[in-house]
Amino acid sequence: MRIKDHRLFAQRLALLHRVSPTLTPAEQWQLKYLDALESSLDGNFAAATEPLRDVIDHSGDVDLAAKASAALLTNLTATHRYEAAFKLANEMTLNLPKLRSRESRFQTLGALSQMLNFAGQTELATKYAQMMMNTIPENATECDPDFKLAAALSNADKLRSSSTELARVIKTCTAAHEPVVTAAAELILSSLYLKEKQPSKALSVLNQINPTVIKNRYYPHLLSSLSQRAQAYEQLGQDENAKKAAKEAIAIAKPGEISGYLRSALEVLYKIARKEGNAADALNYYEQFVVQDKGYMNDLSVPVIAYQTVQQKVLTQKLEAESLSKQNRILTLQQELDAKAVETSRLYIVLLLIGLTGIVLWLLRLKHSQLRFKRMATRDGLTGILNHQHFINESERQLRHLERKSGHASLLWMDLDHFKQINDTHGHAAGDAVLRHIVAVCNDHLRPGDLFGRLGGEEFGILLLECERDHAIAIADRIRLAIEGNPLEHEGMMLKVSASVGIASTYNAGHALQRLCRQADAALYRAKRDGRNRVIADAGEGTSVFV
Incomplete structure (x- = not known):
């Protein structure tokens, strides 16, 4: 009831x-x-x-x-x-x-x-x-x-x-x-249609359940349906409807709220603003998207971390209990075997070593589990490079260090051109293979100290430490040429892809990461607008272009 x-x-x-x-x-x-x-x-x-x-x-x-x-x-x-x-x-x-x-x-x-x-x-x-x-x-x-x-x-x-x-x-x-549970199931169905690139079917489901969602006034369903509606319209190319739905989702959100629904709505607005050539709106939506994306990734990782923490504590308590139990057994044996000869003493030593070995093995297992989880929390699961959150955190730390010693760095924002066509034509497995191949190609041209992270989808970020603008341009152009000249053979097909790169340098933008991100994104936006497959540095303050 x-x-x-x-x-x-x-x-x-x-x-x-x-x-x-x-x-x-x-x-x-x-x-x-x-x-x-x-x-x-x-x-x-x-x-x-x-x-x-x-x-x-x-x-x-x-x-x-x-x-x-x-x-x-x-x-x-x-x-x-x-x-x-x-x-x-x-x-x-x-x-x-x-x-x-x-x-x-x-x-x-x-x-x-x-x-x-x-x-x-x-x-x-x-x-x-x-x-x-x-x-x-x-x-x-x-x-x-x-x-x-x-x-x-x-x-x-x-x-x-x-x-x-x-x-x-x-x-x-x-x-x-059960209207609330039914609506939740229908929202799962529409999200699957979006994932499978069937926006018309997703929109049909959303229209069908819209009266129920409005009647129930269940907030997560209201926000989810508006966010999915914006994504469906954007996939259909109905940009005005997509913008309207995305803005409605943002309007009903609670102040300071972080959620995947808002993240998706802001991503739709960002893509449309870029498509329309509205750089100011695009940068504004991108900054809001980064806040949501970082918070959303935190929200995803925090419950996993908490689960692992509790499990580790349970393992530790079990280890302590087993250790005490083994010690008690050893003391009892010692009292009973005091009168026996050297052979009995040797048996005691063997038992002691078994107990210590068991403890060491448990400790090694615990440490291995902790190290594995630490890597999962900082690395992108598909490519193995830094994930978005850890890349941003490490970049901020390195830039602060460089600022103190008056060093310079350059930030590269890289996006694969027409990557969606690979997913649509050859499937997501081929797309994943291309992403791993691109990361391998890029790593061949990066130095051990450089930071390399996946920002999301087909977008990557590279922070070149102790690297001024001209050197960064040369590295970026080598990476671009290597990507263009190294197609991937996948299941008998040659998959060729190119990349557009935007560069921002601390020499012009200072050491504040937020400003570097804005300038790098603006340069990347211009590279896309000017025809793709090129490198543009410091857009708006003296531009260098390589095709």
């Missing part, structure tokens, strides 16, 4: 409060739980947190405590308290066998599936969604577990617009009269 008819839910809750003095202690705890749910639905997560913890710690009802834990898990995620959320998730997993009520098991499994999917643990999220299927209570349908399964498959990039799992969840939730 809370989701299907919130108005009726609020009325029933008010009636319960009128008769609250007559309720039993167990019913009072139920009422406290319902009040916390109402606060969460209104977005007042802080007001709901303490009552939920009170229910968990003091109600004495295992099943009610499980339901409150599921609600608290959602609240902790919404308020970005990820490490606390994952600790709670571990506790909920341990308590699963104790739950008697199918409803509490169902809610717990759903909350765990959603949280693990959010942390990128899609295989575990899928398993919990499948477990929900075997625990559906009498008052529920297959809608929620079907949706949790589809969401996990989508996050794992295992879902397509034609997938039966997605068609099933839409059909099931429609029949169950």
